[in-house]
Amino acid sequence: MNLLLLEPADFVAADRVLLDGRRLKHLQEVHRAEAGESLRVGLIGGDMGEGRLLRLDAGSAELQVSFDQPPPVKLPITLLLALPRPKMLRRVLQTVATMGVPRLVLLNSYRVEKSFWQTPFLEQPAIREQLILGLEQARDTVLPEVIIEKRFKPFVEDRLPLLAAGSLGLVGHPGDFPPCPRGLPLDQPVTLAIGPEGGWIPYEVQKLAEAGLQPVQLGERILRVETAVSALLARLF
Amino acid sequence: MNLLLLEPADFVAADRVLLDGRRLKHLQEVHRAEAGESLRVGLIGGDMGEGRLLRLDAGSAELQVSFDQPPPVKLPITLLLALPRPKMLRRVLQTVATMGVPRLVLLNSYRVEKSFWQTPFLEQPAIREQLILGLEQARDTVLPEVIIEKRFKPFVEDRLPLLAAGSLGLVGHPGDFPPCPRGLPLDQPVTLAIGPEGGWIPYEVQKLAEAGLQPVQLGERILRVETAVSALLARLF
Structure with missing residues (x-):
């Protein structure tokens, strides 16, 4: 925790907060804080x-x-991320928040096991918990928006073209594709899709291409989803 | 497991292997393989x-x-990696093998808790197990070399200058430093040091600089060690 994130409910006066639970425990056990010390704080959705x-x-x-x-x-x-398995989902949510992604779409894919959609980690409070951990790690206060799309085809056909309009559309996909671009300017909007373990199937790559997202590769090595997320983001910007 | 890694002891004839244990279980439960199917294999340290x-x-x-x-x-x-906490160590070893790092030095630092050095995950068979998982993920066969250095000063003063000779020496460190270089050619040797949670202390940054490693930054956000490893490697090459 590199930032103590505060919620409106923590305030007992305009400049006073009262903390208990996880953050109190962290102050006591990890930070070993003592009265008089100064800590970095941030107001959720606001300033630090x-x-x-x-x-x-x-x-x-x-x-x-x-x-x-x-x-x-x-x-x-x-x-856009094909829904990862539950254990990986939690870490990916943290990574996404830490790396500064403002909008995440969790999407179905042929190779996403149906059982993954049943996980309690997809409930809003559970998602929020992981995002907060990621923000505290990075020193950021603004929660990413997380959109859940359980059906691939209607999302990619009906909503993705609008979502991706005006952006550089990319699909991270191993194979004989152009390399992922590097060092884009921070005013270049990008829509990036990362597949499930085992990758998108050809039909999905084709549908994503029709919505304006072109395949790019990151070399011969097959990366775990979490590693692919941080590697692609660090290469792009 | 995107590659079935074979060891010399698996061979019962020049072109036949017999598998049990973890790999058998994976074939049965995850791959749901059947007789007659073809699978990608690799010989540890050899061809695929x-x-x-x-x-x-x-x-x-x-x-x-x-x-x-x-x-x-x-x-x-x-x-060069300041020894991460045991749970993170296992994942970092996988990431390092997956991303294609040939040599890893696990190093002490002021902010590495002493207890981290006691973990059974630092024993050679445990390290090898995680590296193999990383190679199987990436589709690689060659184990990285892992060097353990429990004392910062003698390593950085006596051995690091030789280890880093002829390479571009970098320390990933948040702060007012030049940005981490991008897209280096694959014949440019690099020595990269990544600090512990909480970062290197100024004395350590100075000692690393004396050994030829200059601080570079990756932006304002503080990344977890595992995320920093994949982000820095993907940005460098």
């Missing part, structure tokens, strides 16, 4: 600043906070 | 090719194998 620890005991921590710094800019990207 | 499944039963699988393709080239990099 400093919190001075007024009091820390077994049940709660009280901080005086001020905010004077905007969060880091996001990448100009919409990331 | 095809294996035809002759027989698969509860206790073992027999394959006829042939090898005709070299493994993918490695990146020209030596990666």
